[in-house]
Amino acid sequence: MNTTALRQGVVLACLAVAGCGFAVSANAQGTGEAASASASQAVESRRDALFAAMLTDPSNLDIAFEYATLSAQLGDFEAAIGTLERMLIYAPNLPRIQLELGVLYYRIGATEMARSYLEAAEVSTAPPEVRERVATFLAQVDRQDRRFLVSGTAYAGIRYQSNATAAPGEDVIAINGVPVRLDQNARAQADGNLFGLADIHMTYDLKNQYDLIEANLVTYGSVFFDVERLNLGLVEAQLGPSFGFGRFGFAQTRLGVYGIAGATGLDQALYTTTYGAGAVLRTAFAEGVLFETRNEFRAANYNDSPAYPTVRLQTGQEYSSLNNLTVSLSPQVLMQTVVTGRRVDARAGFKSYGELGASLRGTYFFYMPEFGPLAADAPWNASLAVGGLLRRFDDPDVLINAAASEKDEAAWIEAGISAPLQRGFSAFFTAQYTRQWSNYDTRDYDNAVFTFGLSRRF
Numbered sequence: 001m002n003t004t005a006l007r008q009g010v011v012l013a014c015l016a017v018a019g020c021g022f023a024v025s026a027n028a029q030g031t032g033e034a035a036s037a038s039a040s041q042a043v044e045s046r047r048d049a050l051f052a053a054m055l056t057d058p059s060n061l062d063i064a065f066e067y068a069t070l071s072a073q074l075g076d077f078e079a080a081i082g083t084l085e086r087m088l089i090y091a092p093n094l095p096r097i098q099l100e101l102g103v104l105y106y107r108i109g110a111t112e113m114a115r116s117y118l119e120a121a122e123v124s125t126a127p128p129e130v131r132e133r134v135a136t137f138l139a140q141v142d143r144q145d146r147r148f149l150v151s152g153t154a155y156a157g158i159r160y161q162s163n164a165t166a167a168p169g170e171d172v173i174a175i176n177g178v179p180v181r182l183d184q185n186a187r188a189q190a191d192g193n194l195f196g197l198a199d200i201h202m203t204y205d206l207k208n209q210y211d212l213i214e215a216n217l218v219t220y221g222s223v224f225f226d227v228e229r230l231n232l233g234l235v236e237a238q239l240g241p242s243f244g245f246g247r248f249g250f251a252q253t254r255l256g257v258y259g260i261a262g263a264t265g266l267d268q269a270l271y272t273t274t275y276g277a278g279a280v281l282r283t284a285f286a287e288g289v290l291f292e293t294r295n296e297f298r299a300a301n302y303n304d305s306p307a308y309p310t311v312r313l314q315t316g317q318e319y320s321s322l323n324n325l326t327v328s329l330s331p332q333v334l335m336q337t338v339v340t341g342r343r344v345d346a347r348a349g350f351k352s353y354g355e356l357g358a359s360l361r362g363t364y365f366f367y368m369p370e371f372g373p374l375a376a377d378a379p380w381n382a383s384l385a386v387g388g389l390l391r392r393f394d395d396p397d398v399l400i401n402a403a404a405s406e407k408d409e410a411a412w413i414e415a416g417i418s419a420p421l422q423r424g425f426s427a428f429f430t431a432q433y434t435r436q437w438s439n440y441d442t443r444d445y446d447n448a449v450f451t452f453g454l455s456r457r458f
Helices: 003-056 061-073 077-090 095-107 111-123 128-145
Strands: 148-161 172-175 178-181 191-205 212-224 232-244 254-266 269-286 289-302 316-328 333-346 353-366 380-393 407-420 425-438 445-457
Touching: 003 061, 061 077, 061 095, 077 095, 095 111, 095 128, 111 128, 212 254
Parallel strands: none
Antiparallel strands: 148 191, 148 445, 172 178, 191 212, 212 232, 232 254, 254 269, 269 289, 289 316, 316 333, 333 353, 353 380, 380 407, 407 425, 425 445
């Protein structure tokens, strides 16, 4: 087998594995739906028997409570609420009934009624476990009542790359068929860097039970130890309305549209400015099966600088699509499949390209004993991911290969682990290896990346 066939086989295998992730997800969904239907029938039969028993013995609180519990399990919240409120006639101020009523009213969006029942349970002589649940749901009601919410994650750490410049490791490469010896600055260079990232999400509730104004702000910065021309700063903001489909009976579906604005600095100079628009659709096919598709348009303006004197040729438009299917196979195992597509129309044809990528990630959650700064009440997670990429450029770069346009294939594998720390922090470590094959020797390289850092959700 020749080298070209081998590398294409590796990339296609990675893409096929990711595609299999969608197939496995669909099969898991079908199996889950069949099991769910059978379980629902059994619950419905039991509920019918309990309803008949309530008619003959309306003061039996055990029967009524089980009927209310099964009704809530089947999504018949009105029947559950009605049954629990009748129970209060026979057992006034019973903390457990007040708690369950508060939870049910919260689930149907009636926050004022939820608050009244939860506060009543809170002031009663409830057992400690009931008081703990009351406090949890009161905090959620308080959060839901606030119209403006901010959440996000911050990361900081150190990263080492065996080929930070993504350059060929060979001393001699072919340029238009002629062997050329590269100087040190044009060859692969190992380096490390310090980095920081903040991903902030803001929502403003329009108080019509469905719609929001959403905003996202991403900032990133990295400082390299040796190759200073790679020092990077980035900021991007997204803002727009998000529409809930609950009004149409699809409570787990939401569509958002937004504008995009951003800028990137490289080597202490303005590298790009961007603006654009996007749309994102999120939905739950079934319990534990989530799908998101995000499609965006960006207009990018590149600025020449002493370190990057020809990047203005990349100025143009970009169209991208990201499709993410997440399936919870069990409380411990999560599978995520991502398929991406991108089209870049740059000022120069040899900078314009189309790209297709796919990845498959599995994550396993587990608990470890508390030790030192480690937290015992949050799970660790270990992950393994593989991915592949195909990229094709429109025109040849006559300075590199006048006879053929650039064709790239890449494959990567990554393993990582995250440990929960006290005060909401986590420590993480990832190791990744990427191999890119190209018919342009200047773009044929490999890179090993090791990252250690801390993160915190807020």
